[in-house]
Amino acid sequence: MKLITKQTDYAIRALGCIAKSKDAIITVCGLAESLDMPQSFLRKILQRLNTKGILKSSKGKGGGFVLNINPAKISVLQLVEIFQGEFKLSEHVFKGKICPVIKTCYFKNRLDKIEKDVKKQLQLITIKKITKQDDLQRKK
Amino acid sequence: MKLITKQTDYAIRALGCIAKSKDAIITVCGLAESLDMPQSFLRKILQRLNTKGILKSSKGKGGGFVLNINPAKISVLQLVEIFQGEFKLSEHVFKGKICPVIKTCYFKNRLDKIEKDVKKQLQLITIKKITKQDDLQRKK
DNA sequence: CATAATGATACCATTTTAGTGTCATTATGT
DNA sequence: ACATAATGACACTAAAATGGTATCATTATG
Numbered sequence: 001m002k003l004i005t006k007q008t009d010y011a012i013r014a015l016g017c018i019a020k021s022k023d024a025i026i027t028v029c030g031l032a033e034s035l036d037m038p039q040s041f042l043r044k045i046l047q048r049l050n051t052k053g054i055l056k057s058s059k060g061k062g063g064g065f066v067l068n069i070n071p072a073k074i075s076v077l078q079l080v081e082i083f084q085g086e087f088k089l090s091e092h093v094f095k096g097k098i099c100p101v102i103k104t105c106y107f108k109n110r111l112d113k114i115e116k117d118v119k120k121q122l123q124l125i126t127i128k129k130i131t132k133q134d135d136l137q138r139k140k
Numbered sequence: 141m142k143l144i145t146k147q148t149d150y151a152i153r154a155l156g157c158i159a160k161s162k163d164a165i166i167t168v169c170g171l172a173e174s175l176d177m178p179q180s181f182l183r184k185i186l187q188r189l190n191t192k193g194i195l196k197s198s199k200g201k202g203g204g205f206v207l208n209i210n211p212a213k214i215s216v217l218q219l220v221e222i223f224q225g226e227f228k229l230s231e232h233v234f235k236g237k238i239c240p241v242i243k244t245c246y247f248k249n250r251l252d253k254i255e256k257d258v259k260k261q262l263q264l265i266t267i268k269k270i271t272k273q274d275d276l277q278r279k280k
Numbered sequence: 281c282a283t284a285a286t287g288a289t290a291c292c293a294t295t296t297t298a299g300t301g302t303c304a305t306t307a308t309g310t
Numbered sequence: 311a312c313a314t315a316a317t318g319a320c321a322c323t324a325a326a327a328t329g330g331t332a333t334c335a336t337t338a339t340g
Contacts, residue, residue: 001227005296291330
Protein backbone atom coordinates (compact mmCIF):
# COMPACT_ATOMS: atom_id res chain seq x y z
CA MET A 1 0.00 0.00 0.00
CA LYS A 2 1.37 3.38 -0.92
CA LEU A 3 0.77 6.60 0.92
CA ILE A 4 3.33 8.39 -1.19
CA THR A 5 3.70 7.59 -4.87
CA LYS A 6 6.93 7.86 -6.81
CA GLN A 7 5.84 11.08 -8.45
CA THR A 8 5.25 12.73 -5.10
CA ASP A 9 8.50 11.31 -3.81
CA TYR A 10 10.39 12.73 -6.78
CA ALA A 11 8.67 16.08 -6.32
CA ILE A 12 9.68 16.24 -2.67
CA ARG A 13 13.28 15.42 -3.36
CA ALA A 14 13.47 17.76 -6.33
CA LEU A 15 12.04 20.59 -4.27
CA GLY A 16 14.53 19.82 -1.54
CA CYS A 17 17.37 20.26 -3.98
CA ILE A 18 15.95 23.41 -5.48
CA ALA A 19 15.35 24.87 -2.05
CA LYS A 20 18.97 24.29 -1.13
CA SER A 21 20.31 26.02 -4.23
CA LYS A 22 18.94 29.37 -3.12
CA ASP A 23 17.95 31.51 -6.12
CA ALA A 24 20.15 29.57 -8.53
CA ILE A 25 18.22 28.49 -11.61
CA ILE A 26 17.93 24.73 -11.78
CA THR A 27 17.48 22.85 -15.04
CA VAL A 28 15.65 19.59 -15.44
CA CYS A 29 18.68 18.13 -17.13
CA GLY A 30 21.05 18.84 -14.27
CA LEU A 31 18.59 17.85 -11.59
CA ALA A 32 17.66 14.59 -13.27
CA GLU A 33 21.30 13.66 -13.38
CA SER A 34 22.18 14.56 -9.82
CA LEU A 35 19.07 12.90 -8.40
CA ASP A 36 19.17 10.00 -10.84
CA MET A 37 15.61 10.36 -12.07
CA PRO A 38 14.19 9.89 -15.56
CA GLN A 39 14.51 13.27 -17.20
CA SER A 40 11.18 13.42 -19.05
CA PHE A 41 9.33 12.27 -16.00
CA LEU A 42 10.97 14.83 -13.76
CA ARG A 43 10.26 17.47 -16.34
CA LYS A 44 6.57 16.70 -16.27
CA ILE A 45 6.62 16.89 -12.50
CA LEU A 46 8.38 20.25 -12.39
CA GLN A 47 6.02 21.60 -15.03
CA ARG A 48 3.14 20.61 -12.82
CA LEU A 49 4.71 22.32 -9.82
CA ASN A 50 5.11 25.38 -12.01
CA THR A 51 1.45 25.53 -13.00
CA LYS A 52 0.55 25.02 -9.35
CA GLY A 53 2.58 28.08 -8.44
CA ILE A 54 5.16 26.26 -6.36
CA LEU A 55 7.95 26.71 -8.88
CA LYS A 56 8.60 29.53 -11.28
CA SER A 57 10.00 28.68 -14.68
CA SER A 58 11.90 30.63 -17.28
CA LYS A 59 12.14 29.45 -20.83
CA GLY A 60 14.94 29.63 -23.31
CA LYS A 61 18.66 29.26 -22.98
CA GLY A 62 19.77 29.77 -19.41
CA GLY A 63 16.26 29.07 -18.25
CA GLY A 64 15.02 26.62 -15.67
CA PHE A 65 13.21 26.53 -12.37
CA VAL A 66 13.37 28.36 -9.07
CA LEU A 67 11.13 28.22 -6.02
CA ASN A 68 8.17 30.52 -6.20
CA ILE A 69 7.15 30.28 -2.56
CA ASN A 70 8.77 29.89 0.82
CA PRO A 71 9.85 26.27 1.42
CA ALA A 72 8.31 26.53 4.87
CA LYS A 73 4.96 26.89 3.12
CA ILE A 74 5.28 23.80 0.96
CA SER A 75 3.82 20.84 2.82
CA VAL A 76 3.96 17.21 1.89
CA LEU A 77 0.17 17.15 2.14
CA GLN A 78 -0.01 19.78 -0.57
CA LEU A 79 2.30 17.77 -2.81
CA VAL A 80 0.38 14.58 -2.20
CA GLU A 81 -2.83 16.32 -3.19
CA ILE A 82 -1.26 17.77 -6.32
CA PHE A 83 0.05 14.44 -7.57
CA GLN A 84 -2.35 11.95 -6.06
CA GLY A 85 -5.58 13.88 -5.88
CA GLU A 86 -7.61 14.84 -2.88
CA PHE A 87 -6.64 12.99 0.25
CA LYS A 88 -9.45 10.52 0.92
CA LEU A 89 -8.73 7.25 2.62
CA SER A 90 -12.21 5.86 3.07
CA GLU A 91 -14.05 7.22 0.05
CA HIS A 92 -15.57 4.11 -1.43
CA VAL A 93 -15.96 2.08 1.71
CA PHE A 94 -19.49 1.14 2.66
CA LYS A 95 -20.94 3.43 0.01
CA GLY A 96 -24.64 2.75 0.09
CA LYS A 97 -24.25 -0.81 1.16
CA ILE A 98 -24.38 -2.00 4.73
CA CYS A 99 -25.23 1.28 6.40
CA PRO A 100 -27.07 3.31 3.83
CA VAL A 101 -29.37 5.19 6.16
CA ILE A 102 -27.16 5.23 9.18
CA LYS A 103 -25.26 8.45 9.30
CA THR A 104 -23.02 7.51 12.16
CA CYS A 105 -21.38 4.34 10.93
CA TYR A 106 -18.71 3.22 13.35
CA PHE A 107 -16.23 2.01 10.78
CA LYS A 108 -16.53 5.12 8.68
CA ASN A 109 -16.09 7.29 11.73
CA ARG A 110 -12.89 5.52 12.64
CA LEU A 111 -11.51 5.85 9.14
CA ASP A 112 -12.45 9.50 9.02
CA LYS A 113 -10.54 10.08 12.21
CA ILE A 114 -7.47 8.32 10.86
CA GLU A 115 -7.71 10.35 7.70
CA LYS A 116 -7.89 13.57 9.64
CA ASP A 117 -4.88 12.64 11.76
CA VAL A 118 -2.75 11.63 8.80
CA LYS A 119 -3.63 14.79 6.95
CA LYS A 120 -2.61 16.86 9.92
CA GLN A 121 0.70 15.09 10.21
CA LEU A 122 1.45 15.43 6.51
CA GLN A 123 0.66 19.10 6.65
CA LEU A 124 3.29 19.59 9.32
CA ILE A 125 6.05 18.15 7.15
CA THR A 126 7.43 20.93 4.99
CA ILE A 127 10.23 21.15 2.47
CA LYS A 128 12.02 23.53 4.77
CA LYS A 129 11.96 21.09 7.65
CA ILE A 130 13.14 18.26 5.46
CA THR A 131 16.11 20.16 4.05
CA LYS A 132 17.01 21.71 7.37
CA GLN A 133 17.05 18.44 9.23
CA ASP A 134 19.02 16.81 6.46
CA ASP A 135 21.67 19.49 6.84
CA LEU A 136 21.84 19.03 10.58
CA GLN A 137 22.40 15.35 10.09
CA ARG A 138 25.12 15.89 7.53
CA LYS A 139 27.08 18.22 9.76
CA LYS A 140 27.35 15.67 12.53
CA MET B 141 -5.44 7.17 -2.68
CA LYS B 142 -6.80 4.09 -1.09
CA LEU B 143 -6.14 2.92 2.43
CA ILE B 144 -8.74 0.20 2.11
CA THR B 145 -9.21 -1.64 -1.18
CA LYS B 146 -12.46 -3.11 -2.38
CA GLN B 147 -11.35 -6.62 -1.49
CA THR B 148 -10.68 -5.64 2.09
CA ASP B 149 -13.92 -3.72 2.22
CA TYR B 150 -15.85 -6.74 0.97
CA ALA B 151 -14.07 -8.94 3.49
CA ILE B 152 -15.00 -6.67 6.35
CA ARG B 153 -18.63 -6.50 5.38
CA ALA B 154 -18.85 -10.22 4.72
CA LEU B 155 -17.32 -10.98 8.09
CA GLY B 156 -19.77 -8.59 9.70
CA CYS B 157 -22.64 -10.54 8.21
CA ILE B 158 -21.20 -13.89 9.15
CA ALA B 159 -20.51 -12.71 12.67
CA LYS B 160 -24.12 -11.68 13.04
CA SER B 161 -25.51 -15.03 11.92
CA LYS B 162 -24.04 -16.78 14.95
CA ASP B 163 -23.08 -20.37 14.08
CA ALA B 164 -25.34 -20.55 11.06
CA ILE B 165 -23.50 -21.76 7.98
CA ILE B 166 -23.27 -19.06 5.35
CA THR B 167 -22.90 -19.82 1.67
CA VAL B 168 -21.13 -17.63 -0.83
CA CYS B 169 -24.21 -17.67 -2.98
CA GLY B 170 -26.52 -16.31 -0.33
CA LEU B 171 -24.03 -13.78 0.97
CA ALA B 172 -23.18 -12.47 -2.48
CA GLU B 173 -26.85 -11.83 -3.10
CA SER B 174 -27.64 -10.14 0.20
CA LEU B 175 -24.55 -7.95 0.08
CA ASP B 176 -24.74 -7.38 -3.66
CA MET B 177 -21.20 -8.45 -4.42
CA PRO B 178 -19.86 -10.43 -7.41
CA GLN B 179 -20.16 -14.05 -6.38
CA SER B 180 -16.86 -15.39 -7.75
CA PHE B 181 -14.96 -12.51 -6.27
CA LEU B 182 -16.53 -12.93 -2.86
CA ARG B 183 -15.82 -16.62 -3.05
CA LYS B 184 -12.14 -16.01 -3.58
CA ILE B 185 -12.13 -13.65 -0.64
CA LEU B 186 -13.81 -16.11 1.71
CA GLN B 187 -11.48 -18.85 0.57
CA ARG B 188 -8.59 -16.65 1.51
CA LEU B 189 -10.07 -15.94 4.91
CA ASN B 190 -10.44 -19.69 5.31
CA THR B 191 -6.81 -20.45 4.57
CA LYS B 192 -5.85 -17.66 6.94
CA GLY B 193 -7.82 -19.34 9.70
CA ILE B 194 -10.40 -16.61 10.13
CA LEU B 195 -13.21 -18.61 8.60
CA LYS B 196 -13.84 -22.32 8.68
CA SER B 197 -15.32 -23.94 5.61
CA SER B 198 -17.21 -27.12 4.99
CA LYS B 199 -17.52 -28.59 1.53
CA GLY B 200 -20.36 -30.42 -0.13
CA LYS B 201 -24.07 -29.91 -0.05
CA GLY B 202 -25.12 -27.95 2.99
CA GLY B 203 -21.60 -26.63 3.32
CA GLY B 204 -20.40 -23.07 3.62
CA PHE B 205 -18.53 -20.80 5.99
CA VAL B 206 -18.61 -19.97 9.68
CA LEU B 207 -16.33 -17.84 11.83
CA ASN B 208 -13.32 -19.69 13.14
CA ILE B 209 -12.24 -17.10 15.68
CA ASN B 210 -13.80 -14.56 17.98
CA PRO B 211 -14.91 -11.46 16.06
CA ALA B 212 -13.31 -9.37 18.77
CA LYS B 213 -9.99 -10.80 17.63
CA ILE B 214 -10.40 -9.91 13.97
CA SER B 215 -8.97 -6.47 13.37
CA VAL B 216 -9.16 -4.36 10.26
CA LEU B 217 -5.37 -4.17 10.32
CA GLN B 218 -5.21 -7.94 10.05
CA LEU B 219 -7.59 -7.90 7.08
CA VAL B 220 -5.72 -5.11 5.38
CA GLU B 221 -2.50 -7.08 5.71
CA ILE B 222 -4.13 -10.22 4.35
CA PHE B 223 -5.49 -8.56 1.25
CA GLN B 224 -3.12 -5.70 0.67
CA GLY B 225 0.15 -7.04 1.97
CA GLU B 226 2.24 -5.78 4.83
CA PHE B 227 1.30 -2.32 5.97
CA LYS B 228 4.12 -0.06 4.78
CA LEU B 229 3.39 3.52 3.91
CA SER B 230 6.87 4.79 3.25
CA GLU B 231 8.63 1.76 1.83
CA HIS B 232 10.07 3.05 -1.39
CA VAL B 233 10.52 6.66 -0.42
CA PHE B 234 14.08 7.92 -0.39
CA LYS B 235 15.46 4.46 -0.90
CA GLY B 236 19.16 4.98 -1.29
CA LYS B 237 18.80 8.37 -2.85
CA ILE B 238 19.01 11.65 -0.99
CA CYS B 239 19.86 10.27 2.41
CA PRO B 240 21.71 7.03 1.75
CA VAL B 241 24.11 7.18 4.67
CA ILE B 242 21.93 9.12 7.03
CA LYS B 243 20.08 6.78 9.27
CA THR B 244 17.90 9.37 10.87
CA CYS B 245 16.22 10.97 7.91
CA TYR B 246 13.62 13.47 9.05
CA PHE B 247 11.07 12.70 6.39
CA LYS B 248 11.34 8.97 6.86
CA ASN B 249 10.98 9.40 10.61
CA ARG B 250 7.80 11.38 10.17
CA LEU B 251 6.33 8.81 7.81
CA ASP B 252 7.30 5.99 10.13
CA LYS B 253 5.47 7.69 12.94
CA ILE B 254 2.35 8.16 10.83
CA GLU B 255 2.53 4.54 9.81
CA LYS B 256 2.79 3.42 13.40
CA ASP B 257 -0.18 5.55 14.42
CA VAL B 258 -2.39 4.36 11.59
CA LYS B 259 -1.52 0.75 12.27
CA LYS B 260 -2.43 1.18 15.90
CA GLN B 261 -5.77 2.71 15.00
CA LEU B 262 -6.59 0.00 12.48
CA GLN B 263 -5.75 -2.65 15.01
CA LEU B 264 -8.32 -1.22 17.39
CA ILE B 265 -11.14 -1.58 14.87
CA THR B 266 -12.53 -5.09 15.13
CA ILE B 267 -15.36 -6.93 13.47
CA LYS B 268 -17.08 -7.18 16.81
CA LYS B 269 -16.99 -3.44 17.34
CA ILE B 270 -18.25 -2.77 13.84
CA THR B 271 -21.23 -5.11 14.11
CA LYS B 272 -22.04 -4.07 17.65
CA GLN B 273 -22.08 -0.38 16.84
CA ASP B 274 -24.13 -1.01 13.74
CA ASP B 275 -26.73 -2.76 15.85
CA LEU B 276 -26.84 0.03 18.36
CA GLN B 277 -27.48 2.48 15.57
CA ARG B 278 -30.25 0.37 14.08
CA LYS B 279 -32.14 0.11 17.32
CA LYS B 280 -32.39 3.85 17.73
C1' DC C 281 -25.49 -40.65 -8.44
C1' DA C 282 -27.39 -35.96 -8.97
C1' DT C 283 -26.72 -31.93 -6.59
C1' DA C 284 -24.79 -28.24 -4.19
C1' DA C 285 -21.30 -26.61 -1.94
C1' DT C 286 -15.95 -25.18 -1.55
C1' DG C 287 -10.62 -25.59 -3.38
C1' DA C 288 -7.37 -24.30 -6.50
C1' DT C 289 -5.92 -21.67 -10.00
C1' DA C 290 -5.52 -19.67 -14.40
C1' DC C 291 -7.16 -16.06 -16.88
C1' DC C 292 -9.02 -11.49 -18.37
C1' DA C 293 -10.37 -6.45 -17.69
C1' DT C 294 -9.84 -2.12 -15.69
C1' DT C 295 -7.52 1.41 -13.42
C1' DT C 296 -3.62 3.62 -11.69
C1' DT C 297 1.04 4.73 -11.88
C1' DA C 298 5.32 5.24 -14.29
C1' DG C 299 7.71 6.74 -18.00
C1' DT C 300 8.71 8.36 -23.11
C1' DG C 301 8.57 11.11 -27.21
C1' DT C 302 7.51 14.95 -30.08
C1' DC C 303 6.54 19.29 -31.70
C1' DA C 304 5.87 24.10 -30.33
C1' DT C 305 7.56 28.14 -27.96
C1' DT C 306 10.91 31.19 -26.10
C1' DA C 307 15.10 33.40 -24.55
C1' DT C 308 20.25 33.87 -25.17
C1' DG C 309 24.61 34.74 -27.34
C1' DT C 310 27.20 35.28 -31.40
C1' DA D 311 19.43 35.92 -38.48
C1' DC D 312 20.32 31.68 -36.38
C1' DA D 313 22.01 27.81 -33.63
C1' DT D 314 21.24 26.39 -29.22
C1' DA D 315 19.33 25.25 -24.96
C1' DA D 316 15.85 25.58 -22.19
C1' DT D 317 10.47 24.87 -20.90
C1' DG D 318 5.16 24.05 -22.48
C1' DA D 319 1.76 21.10 -23.91
C1' DC D 320 0.23 16.79 -24.62
C1' DA D 321 -0.28 12.37 -26.73
C1' DC D 322 1.29 7.98 -26.23
C1' DT D 323 3.13 3.55 -24.28
C1' DA D 324 4.50 0.32 -20.47
C1' DA D 325 4.08 -1.76 -16.14
C1' DA D 326 1.84 -2.80 -11.94
C1' DA D 327 -2.03 -3.18 -8.98
C1' DT D 328 -6.68 -4.11 -8.46
C1' DG D 329 -11.02 -6.02 -9.65
C1' DG D 330 -13.44 -9.68 -11.50
C1' DT D 331 -14.54 -14.23 -14.19
C1' DA D 332 -14.30 -19.04 -15.44
C1' DT D 333 -13.26 -23.78 -15.11
C1' DC D 334 -12.27 -28.05 -13.43
C1' DA D 335 -11.47 -30.77 -9.25
C1' DT D 336 -13.02 -32.30 -4.82
C1' DT D 337 -16.28 -33.43 -1.34
C1' DA D 338 -20.39 -34.14 1.42
C1' DT D 339 -25.52 -34.97 1.40
C1' DG D 340 -29.72 -37.29 0.52
